Structures are given as C-alpha cells and as structure tokens.
Amino acid sequence: MALDNSTVVGVVGAGAMGTGIAQVAAAAGHRVVLADAVQGATPKAQANIARAMDRRVETGRMSRDAADELLGRIDFRWEALAGDYSPYRKAGLVIEAVVENLETKQDLFRRLDRIVDRDAVLATNTSSLSVASIASGCGAPERVIGIHFFNPAPLMPLVEVVPWLRGDPVVASSVYALMQMWMKTPVLASDTPGFIVNRVARPFYGEALRLLEEGVADIATIDWAMKEMGGFRMGPFELMDFIGNDVNFAVTRAVFEGMFFDPRYKPALTQQRLVESGLLGKKSGRGYYDYRTGATVPEPNTDPNTGLLIFERILAMLINEAIDAVFMRVASAQDVDLAMTKGVNYPKGLLAWANELGLARVLGWLDRLQSDYGEDRYRASPLLRRMARDERRFFE
Secondary structure, rough: OOOOOOOOEEEEEOOHHHHHHHHHHHHOOOEEEEEOOOHHHHHHHHHHHHHHHHHHHOOOOOOHHHHHHHHHOOEEEEOOOEEEEEHOOOOOEEEEOOOHHHHHHHHHHHHHHOOOOOOOEEEEEEOOOOOHHHHOOOOOOEEEEEEEEEEOOOOEEEEEEEOOOOHHHHHHHHHHHHHHHOOOEEOOOOOOOOOEEEEHHHHHHHHHHHHHHHHOOOOOHHHHHHHHOOOOOOHHHHHHHOOOOOHHHHHHHHHHHHHHOOHHOOOOHHHHHHOOOOOOEEEHHEOOOOOOOOOOOOOOOOHHHHHHHHHHHHHHHHHHHHHHHHHHOOOOHHHHHHHHHHHHOOOOOHHHHHHHHHHHHHHHHHHHHHHHHHOOOOOHHHHHHHHHOOOOOOOO
C-alpha cells in the first residue's frame, strides 16, 4: 500500500472541501479524479480551481504553465456519479468528502470497496463520525483510514490522520508520510468523537453560549473578551457564524452523543433555536450577528473585569479539554498543541498556555466553577489534578 506521486488520487464529492483536496493533491503532482453525485457540482469545482489558479498567476505565485499543468492533472467528471463509481477504478487512494451522514458514507465505502484494487487506500474526510463505523461494511476494512482536512484545504496546514482498531498500521504510516509530501502538517488522532480539534475546541463555543444564556455578557462582549484578552483571531460567536450554525451544532451533537452524553459537550438550546429558525450565520445573512446591508453592529462592554472573567472561564475549559485529550490518549501532548495552532489558529498551544499560567492556577479556576455550579461539566481532568499536585509541566 505504498503511496507516492505516481498514485492516482480519487476525490468523491466536489463541494468546497473536495475541491480543495483535489487541488492539494494535484499541486503535489498526482493525477486526480474528481466527481460528485450532484449534477453540475464538478463543473463548478473546475471553475473554482481555475479561478484560484488565475489569482496565483496574477500575483506572481505561479507561472501560467504551472497553473495549466495543475489543472490538466485533474480529471473533472462532469456527469453525476449516480451510483457508478467506476471512475475510481484505477485510484490508489480515494478520499471521500461527501455529506456528514454515517449511512451515506457507509454505502459509499461499500461501493468503492468493490471497485478499487485490493491494495488501494480508502480515506474518509469525516470531522466527527466513527472511522470504524464507516469502514465496517468494507470487504477489506483494514485499508480504511481517516484523513481529516481543514477548510480551505489548500491553505490550512493541518491534517488529522485517524487510524482505527482494525486498520493496517502500514496504511497509517504511508498516509502520514504522504501528507508530509503534500506539505501538510499531519497529526495522529485516535478514532474518538471529534478527533483532536473538534473535541478540544468544543468549550470555545459551548462555554461562550453558556455565558450568554446565563446573562453574564452579550455576544459582542464575549467575542471582544476572547480577542482582546486572549488574542484569538475571531470570537466564538463570529466563528460560529463563519462556520455555519447548522454545521457547528451538528458537530457538537455528534461529539455529545458519541461521548455517551457527557455533560462537558452538551449542546446549547440557543444554537438549536437559531438553526431551527434558519439563522445559520453569514451564509444566511443572519446568525448571532446581522450581516444584512445597513444592520447595526453591536458594541461590546469593554470593562476589563468582565472581559477577564469571560476569558478565564473559557480558557480554563479549553485547557482542561486539551489535557484530558492527552489523558485519554486521543493524541500526544505535542500533537494536541500542534493541532490547535495549525488547525484553528489558536494564538498558543493550550498545553503551552497551561504551563505559562501554572497548572495549579487553572485547576483553581475549574474547582471554583464546579463548586459554584455543582455540575460535572466543570470537573477537572485527573491528569490536570495530578500534574498540579506534583508541580509538573508539559513538554519537560
């Protein structure tokens, strides 16, 4: 199952993510097959990549010949797949980027498994579903793996490589090396809900929503606090609107249910109601903010004491989640910090941040929250408690 530049890469799904993955693979020198089950999706993808190449040429980042060669390496299948996956017959690696639905992905993998060669690798770009469940219906499930890119794939460096219990270790090592060849930053994550980033990042949204629902502060103030006090590029509500509230809520629900309803990942009714009302964020024109022409931009309360309370509470939850991910062997400490800085552009690795603050201080924040609320939501990770007690630090 060797993967190199001669490997034909198939991408199933020509939406934003699939288009980006196809561009990345072609830029690395692969011949790529891109198709979609929706008529018209692939021509749109071709036009989008062509525009991206034109911008690179115009800004001097790529020659016209190199841009044309990249486009020429992608076989855009304009006809909708309609259940026929024969275009992927010669692919040595197939990456699916279809709708985040388990039954859809399982059916796709069963069909691909019957089409491709026995030594071809089948990869899912799922962000929160079980790789084991997706692989379960395949005749050769050991060649299935998770390869989770971040949007936009051509720009975001992080890729979560997700082996599973019955996966072939050779596949994992080959995919990891291939992602390095593609000039990506791969990290290894266990096949657990949300992997690294979507698990560790949940409190950034969840605790912000909790602060809003309690009336501690309004949306603009919470966003201001996280940017001003923490150095985050976007506040949690800005980011949820950018991602799409439907997408963010679906991931939160998937992690919550996948973790057997652990209260740390409990979704917020506020976000559910926005989704039910069609207020999905930027793409719908309204979400937590109003993006329509002429809409008033709300002003935050810039009181430093309020800002610090918000920042410390959300940061404590984020650090605790990062530490617990290490404790539960979701990933190494190095990969957790790498994932959060390269995957969601956090200003610092959360474990490095914990070192700076002092683990005892972070533990104190959490213990006060748990004492005030009496909720398991705020329980400190056993690893945080042990390391604070022993005055240990990460990366020593």
